[in-house]
Amino acid sequence: MASRNPSRPERPATLERKASVLEAALACFAKNGVDGTTIQDIQRAANCSIGSLYHHFGSKDGIAEELFIDGIQNLNHGMLAKLRRCKNGEESVKAVVGQYCDWSMRNKDLARCLHSRDIEFSGEARARLKEIHRDYIGAIYAWFAPFVECGEVRVLPVDAYVPLISGPIQEYVRRWLSGHHPNPPAKVKTLFADAAWNAVKG
Amino acid sequence: MASRNPSRPERPATLERKASVLEAALACFAKNGVDGTTIQDIQRAANCSIGSLYHHFGSKDGIAEELFIDGIQNLNHGMLAKLRRCKNGEESVKAVVGQYCDWSMRNKDLARCLHSRDIEFSGEARARLKEIHRDYIGAIYAWFAPFVECGEVRVLPVDAYVPLISGPIQEYVRRWLSGHHPNPPAKVKTLFADAAWNAVKG
DNA sequence: TCTATTACTAGAACGAAATTCTAGTTACCA
DNA sequence: TGGTAACTAGAATTTCGTTCTAGTAATAGA
Incomplete structure (x- = not known):
């Protein structure tokens, strides 16, 4: 899309407009x-x-893509920032569960968007997501590798x-977001964090 | 939809035709x-x-709905049948994980359909699903209640x-179905079954 | 300051795909 | 054997995403 890779830089008002559209x-x-919005x-x-x-x-899905990608990056950055303080x-394993829970409650709409499977990603967006995921997973594994090596x-x-x-906290949040049950994930945060730690501790 | 609640019973060939359409x-x-099929x-x-x-x-989503509902019922019945042998x-907790895993591998297409979020359910279908879910969860809880009561x-x-x-096996299967990673869930079946039991044992 | 370039806005026109409508045809029951 | 309703068929309509054409406005370079 030539229009989205302008040869001359974007104008100042553009970012503002894009942001207002995304909002x-x-x-x-x-x-x-x-799918329900036109x-x-x-x-x-x-x-x-x-x-x-x-x-x-460029397209309706282009808007959804940008929201989705921004959302994932926001989630990922927050997660890594949290981890680095462990x-x-x-602490790290429990932080993953807690942070996912907190972020989803703070960003309910965005979380719903990330859980929705009805965005038809363009090849370009798919590649970008793959790259983001690769980097993120790489950083996560790099963080946990020492704990695996030392047997913790x-x-x-x-x-x-x-x-x-x-898995458990994601499933719980998914059900909560879709109105399946009314109890916010805060109620089970530490329970699920403990379970996660039990599942992977050495 | 009057046509789907006929006042006169359906003809014998109808079921066959419906089945062939669903297939x-x-x-x-x-x-x-x-979304990709017209x-x-x-x-x-x-x-x-x-x-x-x-x-x-009645509609394209009507077809998807029927597949979805049939799929869920098939999964549920299999699950309850399996449980009753525990x-x-x-045994019961581990059977839930194992059965979900086996069923998903045996019914890959249907499993993909159940995981897809892009069916716009009608109010009627939503009600039906709610009812199915209520009954199923009721049966599941009834099965497990004694084990909770006795402290197991x-x-x-x-x-x-x-x-x-x-949660874990569902997430693993979801990733496997979407081609995120190539390793079929059989590889982690007992691992996840053990983890599930650890998470809820008394 | 003037001018060329290009970002940006606007909405009518277009096309694809879901759904509805109209006109039958076929099976079944009285 | 006639009437009724299930069922088939596909043309017409509608809806909605996208493209196209015609502009306006900001900015860089002269």
């Missing part, structure tokens, strides 16, 4: 889901024209760690 | 996702007319059991 879109997505909904909520939307984002494996954390198939540690 | 639709959904795709694959599809299912809490299984917030027991 409006997130509100719409939160209310009616991605371009017109977003257009009206953001007070801008169709042309403007397509100029900045002293050992136990069990040696397991690599694909097993994330489901064992984050 | 064709599942194949399409598995290949291109629910009514025409299904129509061609099932060798029937648009009118016929709408007569029997002698104690430990821990007392926990009710909403915590499912995520603690099934």
